[in-house]
Amino acid sequence: MDLKEGDKVDLVIGVKSMLGYSVLIDETYEGLLYNDDVFSDIEEGMKMVGYIxxxxxxxxIDVSLRPQGFRNVIDSDTEVILNKLEEKGFLLLTDKSSPEAIKFHLQMSKKAFKRAIGSLYKDKKIILKEDRIELVQ
Incomplete structure (x- = not known):
C-alpha cells in the first residue's frame, strides 16, 4: 500500500452504513468516512477530496474530509470563522452554543469551534461577548 496517514486523496462516496460512508480512495482502495467526520450533505457517487x-x-483505512494535524485543522477552522465574521460582522454563537447550532452555521464540530475561537481570541482577532462573537475592528 502506497498510502500514509495525512495523505491527500480523491474519494468517491459509497453506501451509507450505521458507522458512516464507505469510500473508494484514489480509485484503488476502500475506506470508511465516519459520520462524526461529516459536516455537510454528501451523497452516494459524490467525488471529493479527503485525507487519510x-x-x-x-x-x-479511515478517512476524513479535513486535513489531519492540529495546525492544518485549526488554520482551516479559523479561516471559516473569520470569513463568516467578515461577511456579517458578528456570529450569534458562543462556547455555550449547542453542537447542532455550530454544525448548522459553520459545518464543524463544537470541539473544533472552541479550539478555533480560542486561537482567534489569543491572537486578538475576535471579541467574545456573552451572546456573540465579534470581529476586532
Missing part, C-alpha cells in the same frame, strides 16, 4: 486519517493493522 488512519491505516489500521487490518489494512482498513
Amino acid at each position: 486519517k488512519k491505516i489500521r493493522e487490518d489494512e482498513k
